[in-house]
Amino acid sequence: MNRSWIILVVVYILSxxxxxxxxxxxxxxxxxxxxxxxxxxxQIRSATDERSLQEWIQxxxxxxxxxxxxxxxxxxxxxTYYPGGIMIDMKSYDKILAYHPEEKMIRVQxxxxxxxxxxxxxxxxxxxxxxxxxxxxxxGGSLSVNVHGRDIRYGSLLDSxxxxxxxxxxxxxxxxxxTQHPELFNLVxxxxxxxxxxxxxxxxxxxxxxxxxxxxxxxxxxxxxYFKEKVRANPAIRMHIARISVxxxxxxxxxxxxxxxxxxxxxxxxxxxxLKKETIIALPKxxxxxxxxxDWGKQILWDTQLAYFQSxxxxxxxxxxxxxxxxxxxxxxxxxxxxxxxxxxxxxDEFASYIDDLRKLxxxxxxxxxxxxxxxxxxxEQAVLSYAKEDMFALVLLINQGRSAKEVExxxxxxxxxxxxxxxxxxxxxxxxxxxxxxxxxHRAYPRAKEFFEKxxxx
Amino acid sequence: xxxxxxxxxxxxxxxxxxxxxxxxxxxxxxIGDSYSQFGLAYGxxxxxxxxxxxxxxxxxxxxxxxxxxxxxxxxxxxxxxLIPISTEIWxxxxxxxxxxxxxxxxxxxxxxTISRFTEPATAGKTIGYYHFWxxxxxxxxxxxxxxxxxxxxxxxxxxxxxxxxxVAALKLTSTLNRN
Numbered sequence: 001m002n003r004s005w006i007i008l009v010v011v012y013i014l015s016x017x018x019x020x021x022x023x024x025x026x027x028x029x030x031x032x033x034x035x036x037x038x039x040x041x042x043q044i045r046s047a048t049d050e051r052s053l054q055e056w057i058q059x060x061x062x063x064x065x066x067x068x069x070x071x072x073x074x075x076x077x078x079x080t081y082y083p084g085g086i087m088i089d090m091k092s093y094d095k096i097l098a099y100h101p102e103e104k105m106i107r108v109q110x111x112x113x114x115x116x117x118x119x120x121x122x123x124x125x126x127x128x129x130x131x132x133x134x135x136x137x138x139x140g141g142s143l144s145v146n147v148h149g150r151d152i153r154y155g156s157l158l159d160s161x162x163x164x165x166x167x168x169x170x171x172x173x174x175x176x177x178x179t180q181h182p183e184l185f186n187l188v189x190x191x192x193x194x195x196x197x198x199x200x201x202x203x204x205x206x207x208x209x210x211x212x213x214x215x216x217x218x219x220x221x222x223x224x225x226y227f228k229e230k231v232r233a234n235p236a237i238r239m240h241i242a243r244i245s246v247x248x249x250x251x252x253x254x255x256x257x258x259x260x261x262x263x264x265x266x267x268x269x270x271x272x273x274x275l276k277k278e279t280i281i282a283l284p285k286x287x288x289x290x291x292x293x294x295d296w297g298k299q300i301l302w303d304t305q306l307a308y309f310q311s312x313x314x315x316x317x318x319x320x321x322x323x324x325x326x327x328x329x330x331x332x333x334x335x336x337x338x339x340x341x342x343x344x345x346x347x348x349d350e351f352a353s354y355i356d357d358l359r360k361l362x363x364x365x366x367x368x369x370x371x372x373x374x375x376x377x378x379x380x381e382q383a384v385l386s387y388a389k390e391d392m393f394a395l396v397l398l399i400n401q402g403r404s405a406k407e408v409e410x411x412x413x414x415x416x417x418x419x420x421x422x423x424x425x426x427x428x429x430x431x432x433x434x435x436x437x438x439x440x441x442x443h444r445a446y447p448r449a450k451e452f453f454e455k456x457x458x459x
Numbered sequence: 460x461x462x463x464x465x466x467x468x469x470x471x472x473x474x475x476x477x478x479x480x481x482x483x484x485x486x487x488x489x490i491g492d493s494y495s496q497f498g499l500a501y502g503x504x505x506x507x508x509x510x511x512x513x514x515x516x517x518x519x520x521x522x523x524x525x526x527x528x529x530x531x532x533x534x535x536x537x538x539x540x541l542i543p544i545s546t547e548i549w550x551x552x553x554x555x556x557x558x559x560x561x562x563x564x565x566x567x568x569x570x571x572t573i574s575r576f577t578e579p580a581t582a583g584k585t586i587g588y589y590h591f592w593x594x595x596x597x598x599x600x601x602x603x604x605x606x607x608x609x610x611x612x613x614x615x616x617x618x619x620x621x622x623x624x625x626v627a628a629l630k631l632t633s634t635l636n637r638n
Binding site: 005008009012015016019020022023026 | 533536537540541543544546614618621625628629632
């Protein structure tokens with residue numbers, strides 16, 4: 001009896017070794033914010049410095065390993081990881097390398113978020129030129145998908161990039177700009193991380209400004225001409241966003257627009273300078289929750305949103321504060337369902353007829369649409385994979401769907417039809433989302449896609 | 460088993476439990492799909508413990524405190540090894556049921572041991588010291604874990620706890636504790 005402890009210890013040591021070994025063999029599954037593509041990858045490596053990144057890439061090239069680059073992983077099509085590959089997590093590669101407020105320039109490591117940059121430049125009265133509505137994304141990721149946002153005066157993100165340094169697949173680091181390796185400048189921006197790892201970026205900044213917000217209702221039929229005559233033609237309007245109803249009573253008819261006008265008295269700007277934090281989360285989260293599961297919920301959300309924004313009419317807000325939209329209330333935790341985005345671009349003049357066709361389609365088909373926001377993008381074909389073939393409206397759709405294969409197929413059927421309608425109106429769709437479109441649709445939307453892939457292959 | 464070895468053993472037990480408890484909750488949360496599954500997993504533990512208490516009490520009287528404490532310590536040592544490789548919710552339910560049983564063993568036997576070692580007149584003082592020794596080490600361990608967690612994986616925390624449970628068991632093994 002007294003010697004039984006020896007047996008127990010031996011059994012324990014054997015079990016320990018065996019089970020620890022099992023533990024180290026567990027597959028590493030990752031997924032992005034779309035939650036539709038859980039994938040087994042080989043390893044995650046957190047980027048710390050340039051030297052080690054270079055060594056990893058050189059080693060990977062020798063051993064034929066696949067590398068993917070990840071920022072905040074808000075792209076939803078598995079862009080940030082590859083089966084059996086090594087995912088390089090750039091989130092901790094986020095230092096500010098150089099900052100020249102007098103010249104309105106900043107040089108940052110690609111893993112930095114817009115939020116961190118805003119915190120740094122806001123006290124000097126500087127702001128970002130072009131970025132998404134929310135500031136939670138990394139600069140490297142934003143460049144890789146060539147983002148756009150509420151700004152309507154500074155063109156595309158590409159225009160605000162002075163240069164960047166790229167770590168290529170063979171381990172070499174090069175400086176890329178409009179004069180040095182210019183062909184890569186237009187491939188990497190909007191290139192989804194396929195041409196190397198963006199190490200650091202030199203960005204042009206702009207002055208922070210004080211705006212006055214105005215929101216009012218508008219009918220979708222009037223939106224295009226309203227935008228051209230009243231918004232774009234008025235240089236005092238610096239930022240703009242619109243929303244179209246997904247509530248049953250006003251489905252794809254009623255809209256409201258929010259304009260950010262340059263306020264006449266800029267001396268008040270400092271008073272409004274402090275960067276805001278997301279404070280009201282519970283109510284929007286609750287209303288969004290209601291709208292997920294019922295039509296009357298959608299109606300309540302639409303009415304409440306409109307009332308809320310109208311109540312803020314005349315409010316003053318700085319540019320930096322506009323560029324830090326709330327996102328926490330949208331967090332959605334559900335095992336069986338997920339919330340994905342789709343974004344479709346349509347030429348400004350096609351807007352009304354496009355909406356009519358979409359409405360007809362969606363009255364037939366079943367899609368749980370929660371929200372549609374509309375932003376403006378100026379024509380910009382600099383990036384090889386560019387979406388703004390003309391001046392376009394960008395519609396961002398928030399869709400609630402199931403995660404099972406059956407549900408994905410169901411959603412795919414509807415979305416492919418929507419994309420066809422979009423393409424028929426000379427439109428396009430945005431690439432960072434779940435790959436619902438067919439290959440034909442890809443090539444129709446991106447005529448230079450073939451050229452893009454051809455440039456990629458020799459690397 | 461003498462009183463000192465009992466207190467030492469239970470100190471290791473409490474330390475191991477305190478280190479992993481918060482991370483175990485996070486672990487269940489990550490495997491489980493929803494808050495209701497999480498609640499069920501947690502509830503299974505409590506329910507199993509509740510339903511087994513009477514039976515375990517009787518076993519303690521029959522087999523003695525030391526044997527039951529050994530079962531608990533070795534049992535937990537083994538269970539800790541299984542947690543890091545659990546990936547499905549049913550595995551968690553199983554672990555929770557076993558932990559409920561073992562938890563009931565520890566809870567009962569801790570009390571019976573103290574009561575069998577204690578004089579009624581000084582019961583409060585004895586228990587006071589017992590709680591002190593079995594709380595101070597966990598407190599230090601929790602703080603230390605907070606600092607070390609950046610360097611350790613969650614898995615390694617469970618392996619550490621497993622080793623501590625094994626030491627707790629060996630503390631109760633008389634041939635190893637001749638002093």
